[in-house]
Amino acid sequence: MFEDWITDDVKCVLLVEPNFPIPGKSRNHSNFLPIGLLKIASYLREKDIKIKLIRFEEPKEKIDYVQTTLDFDIKDEEDEFKPDLICVTSIFTYWSKYVKNAVQYYKYKFKDTPVLVGGIYASLMPDHCKKYTGCDEVILGTIAESEKLIPAYDLVDVDYQILHTTRGCIRKCGFCGTYIIEPKWLCKNSIKDEIVKKKLIFYDNNLLANEFIEDILDELIELKKERKITYVESQSGFDGRIMLKNPHLAKKLKDAGFKNPKIAWDHSVKQAPYIKKQIDLLVDAGFKEKEISIFMIYNYDLDYKEMEEKRVNCANWGVQITDCRFRPLDQTFDEYSPSKHKGQTEKDYHIHENWTDQEIRKFRRNIRRHNICMRHEVDFHSTLLERKKVPQEDAKKYREMNYEEVKKDLPDAWTPYKFHKAEEQDYFKINNYKEKL
Ligand code: SF4
Numbered sequence: 234m235f236e237d238w239i240t241d242d243v244k245c246v247l248l249v250e251p252n253f254p255i256p257g258k259s260r261n262h263s264n265f266l267p268i269g270l271l272k273i274a275s276y277l278r279e280k281d282i283k284i285k286l287i288r289f290e291e292p293k294e295k296i297d298y299v300q301t302t303l304d305f306d307i308k309d310e311e312d313e314f315k316p317d318l319i320c321v322t323s324i325f326t327y328w329s330k331y332v333k334n335a336v337q338y339y340k341y342k343f344k345d346t347p348v349l350v351g352g353i354y355a356s357l358m359p360d361h362c363k364k365y366t367g368c369d370e371v372i373l374g375t376i377a378e379s380e381k382l383i384p385a386y387d388l389v390d391v392d393y394q395i396l397h398t399t400r401g402c403i404r405k406c407g408f409c410g411t412y413i414i415e416p417k418w419l420c421k422n423s424i425k426d427e428i429v430k431k432k433l434i435f436y437d438n439n440l441l442a443n444e445f446i447e448d449i450l451d452e453l454i455e456l457k458k459e460r461k462i463t464y465v466e467s468q469s470g471f472d473g474r475i476m477l478k479n480p481h482l483a484k485k486l487k488d489a490g491f492k493n494p495k496i497a498w499d500h501s502v503k504q505a506p507y508i509k510k511q512i513d514l515l516v517d518a519g520f521k522e523k524e525i526s527i528f529m530i531y532n533y534d535l536d537y538k539e540m541e542e543k544r545v546n547c548a549n550w551g552v553q554i555t556d557c558r559f560r561p562l563d564q565t566f567d568e569y570s571p572s573k574h575k576g577q578t579e580k581d582y583h584i585h586e587n588w589t590d591q592e593i594r595k596f597r598r599n600i601r602r603h604n605i606c607m608r609h610e611v612d613f614h615s616t617l618l619e620r621k622k623v624p625q626e627d628a629k630k631y632r633e634m635n636y637e638e639v640k641k642d643l644p645d646a647w648t649p650y651k652f653h654k655a656e657e658q659d660y661f662k663i664n665n666y667k668e669k670l
Contacts, residue, residue, distance in 0.1 A: 245317055263468065269351060270286060271389065320350075321339070321348060324352060340367060349372050350366055355371045356413065356414045358563060374414060374416075386430070393432035399443045402418070408530055423449070431464065440467050440469065441479075450482070453489035462490060476496075483518035486515075494526075523552070526554060531593070544649075548607070552607060553603070560582075561583060566582075568582055592655040598659060602649065615646050618632070
């Protein structure tokens, strides 16, 4: 247990976010903020323990972690801070190598200091995590005492806060590990006393399933009227089954200030009429179609053809898609690279038996172009236009045309309203518009 490590001898704790492959500018994005560490920071501060948050960057020098003596000095910002305990967080199982690198670095640097690892990967694969990273203990799930506290937002530069009104989920979808990480279904009946910022991001797995959701939404509506909050978003999709049974919730979400609502469409294309009803509820409540996004998992049970049919439905409804490439819950690596146009194999990343590398790449590209078209309310996308490879005069003319007109001139014109075969040529390498024409 985490609490057992917090003895009277512990005066300084280092909190480490590994060097996950997140672009520098996205490190504080709400999808990646190390919220668990910020909660632990508050918990430790309450006990008068000094803390330091490190957004770990791997040292440029190659370190042989197996050697027993330091043969060079590692000079960095935590040099003056001698921790009694080090806590490393983890996210996806397939980013395990970044956790290992951080653990190995700190075990090397502070040889006698225990290193703990918590977070999603640690909770889903505790045995692998302990052996592979070489940490001293794996912390499972959430830390009850720290859950009650306001995270230490002063340690990061963000204008939003993250909230949970629930833990766990009422469902058990085959591709989701929530039931392992948060096995207990817990609901709060109020969050108003937790509000410290005007922008709120809910991290609930299934917000609408909270048995007190009406009370929570009423609180948010009041806070919005009082101008204490300005922006609300749910990181996960809304559970459409619950919304269809309680259609008035859509209006309450709108009145509470929710933006960019998402709905999950995990199953067959035959569910289209049912998904459309959920979209209609949101539109009737005042959300714009292009603001709505449909969560879709691909590289999973449904093949490329069916997923592409689902995508075309979304185009006809005018909504965006939030795509998620499936990786098994115990996948410990992922080297997928969208720029490797010549392709990759199972050795690089997980390819489901119903999918091929070519289909995965094509579907991802389709989604990207689909979303650009929906956001801009246009019926075609052209990489040549996007990359400004077309002379300005021509570009202006093409932007005023529709797909049927432009496809004769622009070889890479792509429309979201059509089914695109995986084999269909994409024009990655066109750099010179004139030459190609
Ligand atoms: S509803 Fe969402 S959070 Fe719940 S089990 Fe399914 S995918 Fe996971």
